[in-house]
Structure formats: structure tokens, C-alpha cells
Amino acid sequence: DFWELIRNDDRHPNDYGLEGFPIRHRPWIWTVARRSLIESDEWARYWSADRGHLDTGFADHFRSRGARAAVAFDFEGAARHNPGLFAPGKLIEAGCPVLVRGLFDQFPPALDQFAVILRPVLKRIEEVGYPIDLLWSSVVRTTPPRALNASAGMLEILPDRTDVTLEEVQRVCVVVHLPGLGFVDELLDRLQNLPQAYDLVITTTDGIKAARIRKLLERAKPALCQRVEVRVAWVPGGRDMGALLVGCRDILLGDDYDLIMRLHGRQSGHKPINVAEYARRYQLDNLLSSPGYVIGLLRLFENEKGLGLVFPPMIHVGYRIMGRGWGSYRDAAKSVCRELGIRVPLDEVSPLAPFGGMWLGRPQALRLMAERAWNARDYGLSRRGGHAELSRLQERIIPLAAAETGYHCRTVLNHEHAEISFSAMEFKADQLSSTAPGYPAEQIHFLRRMGSMGRGGPVSLTRMYLNLHFPFIAQLLRPAFRSAGIAASWLGSFRGGVRSAVGSFRSKRQR
Template sequence: MILTENIKRLGIYFFFDKHGDVDDYIPYFLKDLNKSLDRTVIVVNGKLTDKGSHILHQYGDILVRENKGFDVWAYKSALEYVGWETLKTYDEIVLLNSTIMGPIYSFKETFDKMNCMDLDFWGLTKFFKYDADPFGCIKYGYIPDHIQSHFIAIRKPMINSEEFYQYWSKMPMINSYSEAVGKHEAIFTKHFSDLGFKWDVSVQCDDLREFTGYPLLMCPKLLIKQYRCPIFKKRSFFHNIDDYLDNTTGEQTSELYDYLDNHTQYPVDYIWDTILKSYPQADIVKNMNLVYILQKNGKKDISHILATRKIALVMHVYFMDLLDDTFEKVSVMPKEAHIYLTTNTREKQILIQEKFKHSKFAHLDVRLIENRGRDVSSLLVGVKDVIMDYDYVCFAHDKKTAQVTPTIRGAGFAYKCFENTLGSQRFVCEVIETFESNSRLGLLTPPEPNHAIFFPTLGAEWGPNYDITKELAKELQLTVPISSDKPPVAPFGTMFWFRPKAMKPLFDKDWEYTDFPEEPNKIDGTLLHAVERIYPFIVQQSGYYPAIGMTDKFAAIEYGNLKHYLRGYNLGILGAGVGPYYPKMREEMCYRMASKGGIVVFTKALIKKVLRKVLPPKMKMHLREFYGKMRNR
């Protein structure tokens, strides 16, 4: 069926937000869509706030229903709500949902293009055939070519058909995401195509079939730029990282964002608004590649920023034998900065004041604080009266990590912290300019320690501090997702740059020294380490993102270290016959290590691998004979 003039079109838009909020990307989307619709029914799974209801009512009828059946039963409920006889009066019905964002190009362009095509149903994008059923419930036993269910348009011949009515009337309850795909999305297209109904998609990219099975997620920039795809997936910003890295080198999401920001009119703040409040920061930071590599000897002129922004350094000074080093670290701050140094005794305060008496900063204040709460109380109590006066602040403290021996290991941790917060005057300028250029950046922290005894930090970022961090989050009324299987993007070592207004919820709590444990206190599992991990979630709650920052010099070190670690693991794991790809390797190793005797099996395989490499040929022969006899016993 070709659509001509006086087209009567119904839109059924499925919406879900766990908070019941309606983010700005929704009305932006619906405003353009409604130019091509005669009526819109918005079906909401779960709750809807009063404010959200007011927004949505401007764009159509609202049907709020119980949050069950996923999008499939939302569509079914909306179709029944409109009524089958009324549905037959429409030339076209569009089923679509809030998992897509846009439009980049007006939907009118898409509708005008597809009106001229003789079709019974159509969509925006296609998922290509996959010769397996990962969901375990696809009736064909594989994933056929299909229109993705975030946008499917059905025309009158199909609307009026008994087959379409029966499809929805007999739709079983959908109890999981897998069933939503396996019992609807993956089969809808083939089911009706096999019945003789004609279909196509507007984003014609079959030439990418051998490139990727899922173009919209794996190469969204390409679809928008070269194929004029009007939408992108919200999931792009929090999708499973392993799946991305099984297909791409990790560039797909940041490339999408940069293109949207620099080459389209789409308001990218809408992306931040919706993903930060609802999705894990670890996934957002990785998928968006929020790691800033800044020049240690850069040449950026930030005089215009310093003329209009207030910059501060807050530093807790405890070790007088490190005072000369502390003086050097503080000296890299711009002369326009305000410096707040805190310490715990009057004697130390006098020594610090004497050391800094000739400094040329715009303001210098050496404050005496209680010796309770260490550097954390320095920031949350010691300077709470002034902190919100500033635009950008660096927080640091002198550092020994004396509990780690030999002490060079602790010195390496301190180097990592200072190099990537106060690495040089030029680097500090680069940091300030980075905050100025990235309005959603709330926290910039060095990468976590991973050398020597600190190596397990990678994978054990929570340590014994998860429960107490969750308690603190509850007390601070945070609603962003915090889970034990997603690491915090936290400043391990408690040195970082931040935007004070992004940290406001933390400073709104009236902290006192007595909130913190008395000295001496244990290393982990206290409020101090909960605060260390809560910083990035505070920022996220405020609508900003945390990120990692490094000097270019240290980025080279970090890359080399991580490559060395990964290569070492690969040598062992591949040598044990596990591979060849990361997800499979990790899954298999977890299984082997968890299985009875798994460690022994893995160790034996690794020893054999090493011995084969280092033993002379004659001994290798004897070794093979020995293992042969052992197997035959």
C-alpha cells in the first residue's frame, strides 16, 4: 500500500522511567513526531510524576498501567485501549518507544520517504540475521532479519487483517527482556512476512551486513552521518562493555556523542540528563571514554578563565618532614588562586605559615583543624564555610602510606596522585581549561593505584567499604544506581579536582569532626573510605559526571603498566588452553577456578606450559613420557 494525501496516522508511544520522570529528550522527540501524527497515545509502564503527567498530556492521551509485560504488553494494552474498530480507521499505526532518542533529522523526512513505498509495514532500522537463539525462546531457533521494535509502522491492509488481530490477542505474558525479544521483536517481521505482508526499513544499510549485525548500536555515527538515520539508542551510553569490545575497539559511543555535539543541532545535554540519573557511572565513563590526557607542559592561555572564575586549592598538611615537598606542590597553582592549608596542631600551623610567608597567591589561609577525620574532615569541615564560593577546586594532602613496606611502594602511590592533580603549572592550567570546556564534568580524579600491593584495587574497588557507602548514600538521599558489581569512579588516595556546585549535596550535610572515627582508626571499612567512594555518586546525583585525568607523561606509564599486566594474564590463561576472546576467557576461567580442583587443574596446565618453554629437548621428551604414564594409570 502506497500512502498519498490525507493520511490518517496514529502513534502509540511506550514510555518507562523508574523514577516516573519525563526527561527533556521525550518532549523534544514527541514534538517533532507529532507533526506527522493525527493522534498519539502514550502508554506508561509503572509510575508517572505529576510534573511528568503535565508534560506528556501536551503530546497525547496517557495510559498508565502496571509495569509488567515490557514494551510488548504496553503496545498490546494501547491497541486494546484505542479499540480494534477505531484502529481500522487509520491508514497507519506507528508503535515506538522511549529507548530511542532524536530526531537528528525531522521524522517528516522519513515519513515522506516511506509514503511512496508499496508496503504493509515498515520500520527505521534492521537487525541482521544471526544463526543462533541466544534468548532461548525464538520459535525459529535463530534470529531472522527483523525490524527493530523501537519503531514499527503498520498500514491499513495489515491493521485490518485477522492475522494482526490474532497476533496481539494471543500474545503471551512477557516476563523478561529475553522474552520481549524472543517472543516479539525477533519474530514479528518474519511472522508477518511469511504471511505475505511486504516490509522494509527507511535506513537502508544492507551493505553493512558483513560489517555488523547491529549497525544502530555498533556504528551509530555511521548510520546518522551516511545513512541519515534520525535516531540513536539511549542504550549506546550504558550498554554492556564486553559486547562492545567483542565488536569494536570501544570508540562507538564517544564517536557518536562527538558527532552529535559538533555536527548536529541535537541538544546533547538531554543525553546527560537522562543517563546520569539512571545508569551505572562505571558503564557511562567507559563507554564515553571519559579519560582526559592533558599535557604536562601545555601552552594554553587561561588568563581569561582566571579573570572570571574563582579557583582554590585545599590541602591538608600533616607531615612536617614533607613540608618542602608540599611547598613545591602548592606552588604550581596559579597566583590568582586561593590557597587553604589545614593542619592539626598550633606548632605545625606556625611552621606552615613561616614556610609560605613569601608566597604570592591572591589569598592564603592556614587553618587549624581537629585531628579527627584526617584529610576528609579537612575538606568537609575545615573549609565548609568557603568551599561553595569557588568554581573549581583541587583537594590534596601530603601522603606517606606508611603502613605499606617497603615505603617506596607508598611513594609510588603518592607520585600517582600528585602527578595527576598538581603535576605542573601547565598541567593545572590544562585541568582548569578542561572543566571550563566540559560543563558536565564534576570530578576529575587520578587513576586507581595498581602497582605492588595495590594491584587488587582493580577488581576490588569497593573492598570492605560497600555496605557503609550504601548507608551513607541512603543518608544523603542519593537515588543514582550504586551496586557492588559496578566499581565507583572514585579518587582512591583522596586527591582530585572538582566543581563545588556538583558536590553540593555532600556539603549540604552539616558535617562535624565527631562524625568521623577517633584516631588511630583502621584502614578500611570506616566512614572515611565511604566518603572517598561517595564523591563520584554525589557528582552524578547532581547531574555531572566523574572522569579520570592524567598527565600525558603518566598516561604513557599507565598504558605500559596495564598492557604488561594484561599480557601476563594472557600468557597464563591462553597457555592453559582458554580463549581466544576476552568474554570467553573470563567466563571459562571463572568456571574453572570455581570448580572443584579448578585451581589445581589451572596450575598444572600453566606449569606444563612453562616447562615446555624452558626445558632442553631431551628433558621435554622425558616429560611427555612421564605425563603419558600418569594418564594411563
């Protein structure tokens, strides 16, 4: 009576709405019904009911009423009896012509729980002729960038040595922001790792620095550098992003280059020396580690016409940005995205972004941001009245702007930093998982239900208990908890001030 492409007996899918991945009801993948069934009274009764979506209980309904059914790919052994989501590779190998789009709507730790690894599946469908660029240009618009990066395994670990050569010479412009002169020598040293000719554009904050940089470059004469230009791009409060989007807007909007490499001489005077040194190395090593490594980067763009940007993953050694990458910028990012016409969903916790502001990408991937004529006044206003700093916000939405125009991003590491990062991450994840039960997806859901632990005081612990066991009461008491939290924070600051004053008074008396 009817025929299904893939059986799906998953009647109780997990809802990860708190994490930004609620249940999405989708129509059947493919169903064929005979005329005899379509013209039956039971068919008419079934569809006369109010159905907000195409009911996944269709097959059960008609089977229970005696209808005969067949399934083309009745794969056994898939988790939760849902092979479309939890055994896509097996279906492809069996000859199934469909890859379920719902794979890209899933909470990544939920796929991880059942060892659903999309990277080899995507490689396989590309081998059998699927237009993979079409897939990327579609799913990047509907999936949060960091979630897609995790689910599809979009981290590339590239070697420092390679026997592969470039098939085509791409027009490359290296755009560097130098707020000071301390980075010039290292910049010149790193640029020697570029394996082909390039143009160099440097922005700085005033004419005196610009003149000194020009003299240094004339003396050094970087190899393979065809053209050098030094620009004064003084954008108060704009940092490196203001210098790029205001001072180099013509480069982003023009068609003179296939790729832009973005670098800048970061000044981290407030960071401990080890942290500042590692952060600098982390950014530069993972973009300009060696000539062989850069060839690997350029090859990524040769092989994937829809690849918009590559950059190192979010740094976590020496930094506590993990878990709070959005910080206070998420609401402001939504506002800017609406202004720019970006409809790509935002990641809930931390965005996939080039933290540190260094990347390699196609100018077309940045064009949506560059078309908005930013000016110095925009950056100045963002620094007043407690507003989110525009330059840091722009850094966080670069991949969203690329995705809106159909370009996807990849993260990149060299072997050394992959070894350092993974071993440190593994240990930290093991420690953080030690006090919560279940798989990581269950642990995360459990902690999200409790909410922020704040400083772990009695107010926070009470709120977490109510969130977990009595969420309705917690919702009613939210204003009171907020006021109590502010009072507790103020009291803690007051006590700290008193202790500091008493300590200072005692030390003076002792002297």
C-alpha cells in the same frame, strides 16, 4: 505495511548479568505502521498475547505473515546484525537521527570485542548539533561510573606544554589537608604551576601545627595566592575526608568558587619507599604537573559545563587494589547511597573513584555529600565494631554523588604517567589472559562463573568446578564451602604459627 528506522536481527544477545549488565529489553527505536495493518485481525491477535515488553520479534512476526516492510537504515556488516549497538558511527554518518541509548547499558569488554569506540561517535554528534551535555546528564544517572568511563573513553591525556590560553578566569580554591609538616615545601613548589590567582585553605589536626604552617606560608608568600586560611579540623578517624566534609563544609556549600582543587600530604609509612614515592608523584603529577598541564585541566571545565570532577585513574603500579577496589565497602556504600538518595548503579568490581583523595572539581558536584551534616561521631562509630571506615567509603562514592546530580567525571594523566601506566597494564593483562580462552569479555564471564579462587586449595578448586559445571549443587553446598574455607584459613594460620614458633625455638637453641 510498516516501516522501521533501523533493522535489528540480533535474536540472541549476550547476557552479562554476573558482571552487572543483564539483558535489558527495550522498545523499538522507531516504527510506523499503516492503518490497514493496525486495523487487521493479525494485529489484534498479536497484541492480545501477554507481552511484558515491546517484543523485538514484531518485525519477524508480521513479515512471516506476508506483511510488507521497509527499513530506513538497513546497514549491512554490523556485528550480530545489530547496527544500533555495533555500528553507531556508520549510522550517524549515514544520516540516522538516533543514537541508541542501549550503548550505555553494555558490558564494556563486549563493545571492545567488536571495536565499538564511542568517543569519536560522541564527538561527531556534538559537531552536528546534538546537545552533548544533555546526554551526559542523563546517562551518568543510569550507567555505573567506571563502565561509562571505559565505554565512552573518558580518559584525557594532557600535554605539559600548550599554546592554548584560558578564555575565562575561574574562581579556584585549593583545599589541602596536612596531617604533618613534611609536605609543605613540595606543596608550595607545586602551587607555582597554577596559572591564575587562587585562594588557599589548609586544614590540619591541631593548633600547634596550624601556627607553624601559618609561619611557613607567611615566609614563602606563594605567587598568585590571594588569600590563605589555616583551619584546625581534628576529626578522629576522618582522615582527609573528615577534614573536608566537616572542616570545609562551608566551602562546598557556598558559591564563592567555581572550582576546588583537593590535595593532601599523604603519610604512607607502611608502604615500601618506592611505592610511597611513586604514589605521591602519581597523584601530584597528574593534577599539577606544569602550568601548561593545569591550563588543560581548567579548559576541560570551560568546555564541558556538566563536567563535575577530574582525577587520576586508579593506581596499579605498586598496588594490588585492581580487582578489589570495593573490598569490604560495597554493601556499606549501598547503605550510605540510600541515605543520601543516590540511585546511580554501583560498579560491580571496583568503583571509579579518586583513590588517594586528590581531584579537581566543581563544588556543586560534591554538594549532595556536603548537605548531609557529617560530624566527628559518624567517623568514630565507623571505626568500631568492624564497620567499614567511613572516610574510605566516602572517597569511593564521590563520583556517584556527582552523577546523581547530573555531573560526569573524567580521568586524567600526563604523558609520562600514561606511558608508564599503559605499558605496565598491557603486560599484566597479557599475562592474566594467557590461561583463559576467548575474547576478554568471554574470559571475564568464564572466570566470574567459577567465582573466587581463594587460595587455590582443594576446597576452592572443588567449589569453582561445581560453580562452572553444576551451579545448582554449588548453591546448595555454599554454607558448607564457607565453613570449610574458614576452617582451612584457621588451619593455615595455625600451621604458620607453629612453624614460626619452631623456627624461633631452633634459632634460640643454635645461639
